[in-house]
Amino acid sequence: MILTKIHVVISLIGILTGLVVLIGLISGRRFNGWTAWFLATTVATSATGFFFPFHGVTPAIIVGIISLFLLAVAIFGRYFRRLVGSWRSIYVVSAMIALYLNVFVLIVQLFQKVPFLKAMAPTQTESPFLVAQISTLLIFVLLTIAAAIRFRSANLRSA
Numbered sequence: 001m002i003l004t005k006i007h008v009v010i011s012l013i014g015i016l017t018g019l020v021v022l023i024g025l026i027s028g029r030r031f032n033g034w035t036a037w038f039l040a041t042t043v044a045t046s047a048t049g050f051f052f053p054f055h056g057v058t059p060a061i062i063v064g065i066i067s068l069f070l071l072a073v074a075i076f077g078r079y080f081r082r083l084v085g086s087w088r089s090i091y092v093v094s095a096m097i098a099l100y101l102n103v104f105v106l107i108v109q110l111f112q113k114v115p116f117l118k119a120m121a122p123t124q125t126e127s128p129f130l131v132a133q134i135s136t137l138l139i140f141v142l143l144t145i146a147a148a149i150r151f152r153s154a155n156l157r158s159a
Contacts, residue, residue: 018099025147028154
């Protein structure tokens with residue numbers, strides 16, 4: 001129970017800080033502090049997911065593995081390659097896909113836990129769930145493209 005609460009709080013902090021970082025990327029700013037918090041809490045979100053009881057490989061485990069890989073790429077590009085050359089775009093895309101995966105899982109959890117949403121899509125194959133997930137994916141694709149274009153051409157400023 002306590003692990004679940006910690007995991008949820010870390011996840012929400014990761015999503016909120018990730019949205020701030022996204023705004024920074026679109027405006028051509030690094031937002032160094034926000035970025036550090038986003039990457040740290042998003043790594044922690046994925047890592048703590050592996051502490052729950054193991055019942056075989058599930059979609060959640062696969063998402064966690066993918067997220068950790070993307071975060072490793074983002075961290076490498078941001079801190080070790082210092083956003084030089086193509087690493088600027090690689091960082092943006094990998095970090096924003098990791099953020100999207102967190103939001104994807106949030107939507108899954110909301111449809112599982114919130115009675116109103118669960119009633120609308122009890123098996124998560126119904127159209128309200130699909131519309132929520134597809135529209136979120138499309139929004140993230142567009143925002144990630146915008147962020148990659150704007151951040152790539154930006155004269156980087158710290159904030």
